[in-house]
Amino acid sequence: MKAFTYQRADSTAQAAAAAVEPGAKIIAGGTNLLDLMKLQVETPSNLVDINRLPLDKIEETPDGGLRIGTLVRNSDLAADPRVRQRYGVLSRALLAGASAQLRNKATTGGNLLQRTRCYYFYDITKPCNKRSPGSGCAAIAGFNRIHAILGTSEHCIATHPSDMAVAMRTLDAKVETVNRQGETKVIPIAEFYRLPGNTPEIETSLKPGEIITAVTLPPPPPGVQVYRKVRDRASYAFALVSVAAIVDSTRGRIRSARLAFGGLAHRPWRVAYAEQRLVNAPANTTTFTAAADAVLEGAHGFGGNDFKLPLTRRTLTGVLLEITTQS
């Protein structure tokens, strides 16, 4: 680990002021950041600890939604009775991620900002445009079993590893931020993550020094909520493909649907056109295939991850079957 100075923030304004300085990094749970620092993928010169800030509450919002403080731990968010009752897809997604020890430490804001688990991003002896812009991408012609099939660029084929963010994408969550001037901003999660393009090192729309303070959830949409994760072992592994679905259907006909996918792209993947194909459609294979076609439009593999195309199709079909046969 490279040497750094440590400071504990007493206020969000102080944290934002410190975070804007070059080389500064905010630490919350630290479960991803410290891992990366040990490998010298991340080398902050000043670490700003925000764990003592009062941002760890889950509150009801006037419109019937929830406001989740950025320091709410993943385990507490998954276990919150309101989340379990109204946002089952979020609770399930959180419980599908990491291990209990990590969920006890990992925070809401930190989960959103965790970095890709691309092997080459983690290995500082290998080229990686995300870690070292301009050095190239070793994954495109390398081992790419876990990599993206959608929204890739010739510079980066990394995926975003979060389960939580995929569920939040179906729920149309909003990310609240504050900067050093105290200005607050609300960023819809659809606009929060960027595709790699030719700047894969820039992953979100956050500006330097802008700090996440909370994530808000609007009232839950109607329908059954499901999170299905496909991975190489039954627990404690990242998604090869995951589907967060909220589908409202009755007697074999779908009224509305929201679908977001993990493990496929640089950000949680959601296709409005695919969801439209399900609206007022009969719950049958033809409909499900049409939706899968729309989700996978433009998808292509890089050898090791070609299997993700049929796997996505099957996982989506399985989820839609499960929901529409039970309602």
Add this chain to the structure above:
Amino acid sequence: MDDHESNRAPGAPIRVEVNRRTVIETGTTVLLLTALPRAAVAAGSVGNNEPLPPPVNVELQINGRRHSLTLDPRTTLLDALREHLALTGSKKGCDHGQCGACTVLIEGRRINSCLTLAVMHDGQTITTIEGLAQGENLHPLQTAFVEHDGFQCGYCTSGQICSAIGMLAESRSGMPSYVTEDLTKSAAELTDAEIRERMSGNICRCAAYPNIVEAIKQAAGMPT
């Protein structure tokens, strides 16, 4: 080399004496290590010219005892326990939060001590495997692991036991898991599948898993 470790009071600094024989027997590594502050060695920064960051004062309440430490800020909680306080029961397996051998309880909650900095826990209460027995009386989970042969090599055991204590508390408080069928129920029954899922952050390369599950069931007062 003399075994200084055995004569050392708990919590006292680890000293390595260097004499001609030591150097001949062990090469230059020992000299290098003694020339650097221990924190830097534990933090893995041997051999560069960076100035050391200012040390930080940390107070930890560990197993009912207060410890005041002055640490390189890079020191993980695991290294603080093992290298500075000689509490070597918590093990360093992967050092990347993947194996669970370093699991300890902070304010009663289980975490990976390798993936957190000691300074982040200033003023907090920590329980390690060394803090579980009451004198000669083992903690019920320790007894159960012995009775059910919940280990072979034993390297993961302290992490497994600390994790199981945290897990049983989580379960009692109604925390669901990935395999909990009905999220809207306030508490899930602790089945074998629930125990396995909830303990998946602790890897046992000897694969003593069936016996670990039985030990946990016994300690939880379930039929085994």
